[in-house]
Amino acid sequence: MVLNLVLRFLLELCVLMAFGYWGIQTGKDMFFKLLLGIGAPALFVVLWSMFGSPKATFPLSEIWHFMFEFVIFSLAVIALYATGKTQLATIFAILIIINQILLSVFHQR
Structure with a gap:
């Protein structure tokens, strides 16, 4: 089901x-706001391209890939909670769970 893969991509952008x-809200002054606001997403992009994406440089086995995704997506939910966006974090977590279930049901891993 293509819509589930579209949802997956949108969740990755989220x-x-x-x-x-999180980086912008966490930084104490403008330098650290920019450093964290750009650095945290950049680190995600590097890690995702190396291990998480379908064309990853270092593809992981299925269980390790699931664990990697679990950690990355959980950190994003925690980042939203930490900045006070609890409702958004809850909705995001629910969408991640639904997406994971559908990925398994439709064999889209």
Whole structure:
């Protein structure tokens, strides 16, 4: 089901935004706001391209890939909670769970 893969891509973009928002909200002054606001999403992009994406440089076995995704997406949910966006974090977590279930049901891993 193509819509589930579209949802997956949108969730990955939301991870970028969550890390960026967390970085901007967490930084104490403008330098650290920019450093964290750009650095956290950049770190995600590097890690995702190396291990998480379908064309990853270092593809992981299925269980390790699931664990990697679990950690990355959980950190994004925690980042939203930490910045006070609890409702958004809850909705995001629910969408991640639904997406994971559908990925398994439709064998889209």
